[in-house]
Amino acid sequence: MKYNLIYGLSLLILASSCGKGKLDYDASGNFEADEVIVSAEQNGEILSFSVQEGDKLSAGQVVGQIDVTIPTLQQEQVQASINALKEKTHDPVPQTELVQRQLLVQEAQLQQQYRERKRTENLVKSDAATQKQLDDINALIEQMERQLSATRQEIALNNSNTATQNRTILSDRASLEKSLAQYAEQVHKGQVINPISGVVLSRYALKGEMAAIGKPLYKIANTDTLYLKAYVTGATLPEIKLGQQVQVRIDQGEKKYKSYPGEITWISDKSEFTPKTIQTKNERANLVYAIKVRVKNDTYLKIGMYGEMLINPKS
CATH class of the missing domain: 2.40.50.100 (RNA polymerase II/Efflux pump adaptor protein, barrel-sandwich hybrid domain)
Structure with missing residues (x-):
């Protein structure tokens, strides 16, 4: 598309230099949008x-x-642990039993992740899964192993000293809340x-x-506003500036045009050579500059549509 635009402008230059006429616009190109x-x-x-x-x-x-079933279940588990913190500080006996049940759940989940890792390793070997998927499982296993270790430590502290164990439980609230936020974010990203x-x-x-x-x-x-990307010659460049109001037009039937107000929003700081399809050495030496003109779309303008820009339109 780029070379077609420059080629069209080069024909304008060639026609002017050969004395065969002059086109009635200052630049031409195609409409684009921010995609x-x-x-x-x-x-x-x-x-x-x-x-x-x-x-x-x-x-x-x-x-x-x-599907976010797994992070949802993990989020619910962490939330249940947070809700149970206050109750676990009252009596060390039921508290220990609760933590032990949590330990059993964590061990079962960890075993499931070990099996999932083995399955994913086999899939990676057969190019049926990506290394990223295997890395995610390894990271999850590492996190679960840390949680399992913390739970076992919590049980040991409860058996040795109720007061110390209670303080440890309460201090775990911050880390549990971080885990809860992490799982909540994973659920949201689903x-x-x-x-x-x-x-x-x-x-x-x-x-x-x-x-x-x-x-x-x-x-x-967003097609409410489109940009006409066009190319101007070095001779036209001194006549334009950023923020300048210009006229943009499109074909509307035979020898008719539909006009729009436009604003120059970008002027390239680098020149480009016209394409080598121009056969004469003099024309190949001409330089053009890319510009963008912002145009409010009335639904008639389309991405890729051809348009022309006029700096000083004739009334």
């Missing part, structure tokens, strides 16, 4: 995904859900939340597929 690729922030199956190409979405809108208002340009995923962190789900762009 955002929305990616998954959690691993798991896509349980729901309502995005369709052409949909108009608002910022903050929930458009999908990724939601696919649209970041900007705009129109969906492409969809890359479907309901039922497996999502991975960083996997693109869809592409969206």
